[in-house]
Amino acid sequence: MTIQLYCFGESGHSYKAALALELSGLEWEPKYVDFFNGEARSPEYLKINAMGECPAIVDGDLSLSQSGVIIDYITEKTGKFGGKTPEEKREVLRWVLWDNHKLSAQLGPLRFMMNFLPEEKRNPEVIAFLTGRTQAALKTLESALEGKDWLVGDEITAADLSCCSYLFYPEPFGFTRSDWPNIDTWLARIEALPGYKIPYDLMPGSPADRA
Amino acid sequence: MTIQLYCFGESGHSYKAALALELSGLEWEPKYVDFFNGEARSPEYLKINAMGECPAIVDGDLSLSQSGVIIDYITEKTGKFGGKTPEEKREVLRWVLWDNHKLSAQLGPLRFMMNFLPEEKRNPEVIAFLTGRTQAALKTLESALEGKDWLVGDEITAADLSCCSYLFYPEPFGFTRSDWPNIDTWLARIEALPGYKIPYDLMPGSPADRA
Known part of the structure; x- marks a missing residue:
């Protein structure tokens, strides 16, 4: 099952989750949220995340929001990024x-x-x-x-x-x-970590699109 | 062992930890930090919390800061406040x-x-x-x-x-x-919860002291 990350390139909070997903080795794909045109506050998106924010992930039946919760979920699935003791x-x-x-x-x-x-x-x-x-x-x-x-x-x-x-x-x-x-x-x-990418290479949407 | 909470009455973040401690039934006592005269940035206090913030707790050899971490520790000790599933x-x-x-x-x-x-x-x-x-x-x-x-x-x-x-x-x-x-x-x-107290009754220090 491919994890879907609702995000947009300019979102620093989304980048936390995107980078964690990429470095974790889990299968994931970005789903672009047109934040600058209000999509994060649309009724459809509020069903995914009632807080009206990016990022959010959907993994099968589960949706989660808040980058800290998403990374914690990645830790649960992979054992990575959580600390050892x-x-x-x-x-x-x-x-x-x-x-x-x-x-x-x-x-x-x-x-x-x-x-x-x-x-x-x-x-x-x-x-x-x-x-x-x-x-x-x-x-x-x-x-x-x-x-x-x-x-x-x-x-x-x-x-x-x-x-x-x-x-x-x-x-x-x-x-x-x-x-x-x-x-x-x-x-x-x-x-220098294997798989590292800058925000605009990891998620769709960047200031260049709106220039 | 009595848990010591470094705090001051005006601190909303301290109140989160103080209220959690009080409602948990754990033994605790407040230790006043004279924030308005810079004590949170003093070398002594920075040894307790390098982030220079209140609250912090000391429980025996352990010191912890950030109200969210302190409440998580209370959950670990008492099973309360953490959610069931x-x-x-x-x-x-x-x-x-x-x-x-x-x-x-x-x-x-x-x-x-x-x-x-x-x-x-x-x-x-x-x-x-x-x-x-x-x-x-x-x-x-x-x-x-x-x-x-x-x-x-x-x-x-x-x-x-x-x-x-x-x-x-x-x-x-x-x-x-x-x-x-x-x-x-x-x-x-x-x-209405048993043990509830307002911030200025739970922690030392209030605007009245500086009036």
């Missing part, structure tokens, strides 16, 4: 929650506002606010990666997959890899 | 992640800015931005509670404990219970 499992959950709260929750709206919102709707004060919170989160991430290859344990986990996602996008959102040496080498380590 | 467990995680990303991540900074930041630093544009995102999240929550006593299954879980927390605070942040009938009766259901 109870301590590691807790650390993985801790970083996934931290990412959802402190990193991606800022980066998502910041990148959206700086790149995908019409210029007249971009609010410099909100951009400054989100930039400040993003930089504080990047500082925490940079420190956590000091002297470590992966956030938790000795191989890639959901912690890395969740935190890295937005940082692979090319659009400007106040993040320059070379300013953050630990983050930079960690991202390079992920890029 | 694999499907329920996934749904619980889904709502905890959603709360961290869409509800509390907006409500926390919004309430802080509207109440605890000096007036000259309150930014109306950022308040409007966060208010918009908060109202959208409340709408999702209100719909999800339609015809249901609890977010997942037939008893209180981490999903409810995570999502309800900020909504019990008395300071203004654009939330009026009577505007949201499903949320209102759900909060009343939580208030």
